[in-house]
Amino acid sequence: MSRPAVDVVVPTAGRPSLRALLEALARQPPPGRLLLVDDRRNPGGPLLPEGPPAGLAGRVEVLRGPARGPAAARNAGWRASGAGWVAFLDDDVVPEPGWTRDLLRDLSGLGPRVAASQGQLRVPLPAGRRPTDAERGVKGLETARWITANIAYRREVLERLGGFDERFPRAYREDVELGLRAVRSGLRIVGGERTVLHPARPAGPLESVRRQAGNADDALMLLLHGRAWRREAGVPPGRRPRHLLVTAAGAAALAALAAGRRRDAALGALLWLLGTTEFAASRILPGPRTLPEVSSLLLSSALIPPAASACFALGLLRARRLAPGGARRLPEAVLFDRDGTLVHDVPYNGDPEKVVPVPGARRALRRLRAAGVPAGVISNQSGVGRGLISAEQVARVNRRVEELLGPFGAWALCCHRPEDGCGCRKPAPGLVLRAAAQLGADPRRCVVIGDIGADVEAARAAGARGILVPTPATRPEEVEAAPEVAPDLESAVELALGGGA
Numbered sequence: 001m002s003r004p005a006v007d008v009v010v011p012t013a014g015r016p017s018l019r020a021l022l023e024a025l026a027r028q029p030p031p032g033r034l035l036l037v038d039d040r041r042n043p044g045g046p047l048l049p050e051g052p053p054a055g056l057a058g059r060v061e062v063l064r065g066p067a068r069g070p071a072a073a074r075n076a077g078w079r080a081s082g083a084g085w086v087a088f089l090d091d092d093v094v095p096e097p098g099w100t101r102d103l104l105r106d107l108s109g110l111g112p113r114v115a116a117s118q119g120q121l122r123v124p125l126p127a128g129r130r131p132t133d134a135e136r137g138v139k140g141l142e143t144a145r146w147i148t149a150n151i152a153y154r155r156e157v158l159e160r161l162g163g164f165d166e167r168f169p170r171a172y173r174e175d176v177e178l179g180l181r182a183v184r185s186g187l188r189i190v191g192g193e194r195t196v197l198h199p200a201r202p203a204g205p206l207e208s209v210r211r212q213a214g215n216a217d218d219a220l221m222l223l224l225h226g227r228a229w230r231r232e233a234g235v236p237p238g239r240r241p242r243h244l245l246v247t248a249a250g251a252a253a254l255a256a257l258a259a260g261r262r263r264d265a266a267l268g269a270l271l272w273l274l275g276t277t278e279f280a281a282s283r284i285l286p287g288p289r290t291l292p293e294v295s296s297l298l299l300s301s302a303l304i305p306p307a308a309s310a311c312f313a314l315g316l317l318r319a320r321r322l323a324p325g326g327a328r329r330l331p332e333a334v335l336f337d338r339d340g341t342l343v344h345d346v347p348y349n350g351d352p353e354k355v356v357p358v359p360g361a362r363r364a365l366r367r368l369r370a371a372g373v374p375a376g377v378i379s380n381q382s383g384v385g386r387g388l389i390s391a392e393q394v395a396r397v398n399r400r401v402e403e404l405l406g407p408f409g410a411w412a413l414c415c416h417r418p419e420d421g422c423g424c425r426k427p428a429p430g431l432v433l434r435a436a437a438q439l440g441a442d443p444r445r446c447v448v449i450g451d452i453g454a455d456v457e458a459a460r461a462a463g464a465r466g467i468l469v470p471t472p473a474t475r476p477e478e479v480e481a482a483p484e485v486a487p488d489l490e491s492a493v494e495l496a497l498g499g500g501a
Helices: 017-026 070-079 099-107 133-143 155-161 174-184 207-225 229-233 240-258 262-284 291-322 361-370 391-405 430-439 453-462 476-481 489-499
Strands: 006-012 034-038 060-064 085-089 114-122 150-154 188-197 333-337 375-380 410-414 446-450 465-468
Touching: 006 017, 006 070, 006 099, 017 099, 034 070, 070 085, 085 155, 099 114, 099 150, 099 188, 114 133, 114 174, 133 207, 150 155, 150 174, 150 188, 155 174, 155 361, 174 188, 174 207, 174 229, 207 229, 207 291, 240 262, 240 291, 262 291, 333 410, 333 430, 361 375, 361 391, 361 489, 375 430, 375 453, 410 430, 430 446, 430 453, 446 453, 446 489, 453 465, 453 476, 465 489
Parallel strands: 006 034, 006 085, 034 060, 114 188, 333 375, 333 446, 375 410, 446 465
Antiparallel strands: 085 150, 114 150
């Protein structure tokens, strides 16, 4: 088995922890190039004033980052790579011995539907005492999904999805957002054996309050990917509803006091005190309960609920400006006819060499996948039922379609003859319903794009939205009857994304 080509990308703001990472990599054989993206806003000098460790001499390239956050820095790194795989590390982790060996082993033999390989992360905690609240927070990274502290993506997938969304300015949610788009497009993210250590470094007394800025990124996730994003990404629900209630109780108490309604103010203050006490206790009791820790947690437990609520509210306003369409206008899936829509129609084609995408097909699918909308194919293949081609020939042609246009999350084929009277052959709804079920989508929230009236009729029968892309084979009466018509495939995808389902 050939060795996969891998470059390593590390975005960095120049933290001292970068040195430990480089020294750990210097003791291992290189997987490929090591690209450091210098994302300091005001560089006062070279990123590595003493140069890299001796073992990395000639292996490190320093790129100037855009200083717009980790998402933009990682994009600058992978775009400078020419390798088939790009392994991302954060600058505050330490790869364990054998990390590069295990990386190559993790990536070897992965199938084309695998978008990424997620390595393991281990957080060592101090011995002899209970961990602090901050240390427990870092410990939670061990079970976080799709984090870029130790993950490798196919460069082709990064290109297809457009990379990390640079509207996320912090090291928060930008990794989950990319992973969610990858999975929704029909790809998989698999686990690997390589491991990095993430030391739990000391945190200031109000660091937990400053971290509430991430609630703004949760607001953007909500608008981009809808209410189901946490469940799909395996992200715990968090305490935001409780924070909102506690904040509302405190605000109501202050308003009632200002209005002279003392009884209402006392009730609001009691609710605020109960909520704040419960929150503080949930953080204090599992910890070491030292005086500095308890004092810090009492103060931050009073500040976090209003800080989280304010950041989420401001985040919603910012998200509506950055993503005015939001998630509510996106379909749950887009289903394409194959012949005449995605690829040029060759009647009863069983030859993969004759598969030629229609103009703009790659760009249209890249746009769809970048939006995180799953794609599927629904196709009548009566040539199988008629004995003109075999099911294996159809499968080979379908594999060629995916080689040229990328993976699809669902394939639904009807191999019956028209006279068989089945319920799956378009214009019947069966293929639409089957593909939607494969993608876990509501057919009523799907869009079907095809080149003949049967495609649109199948969509209508399934309760989906149909868009016709006419070709010379499309009859004038089919164009006249179609509820929506687009001049080409790219326009149809834009219509599907912009107009809802």
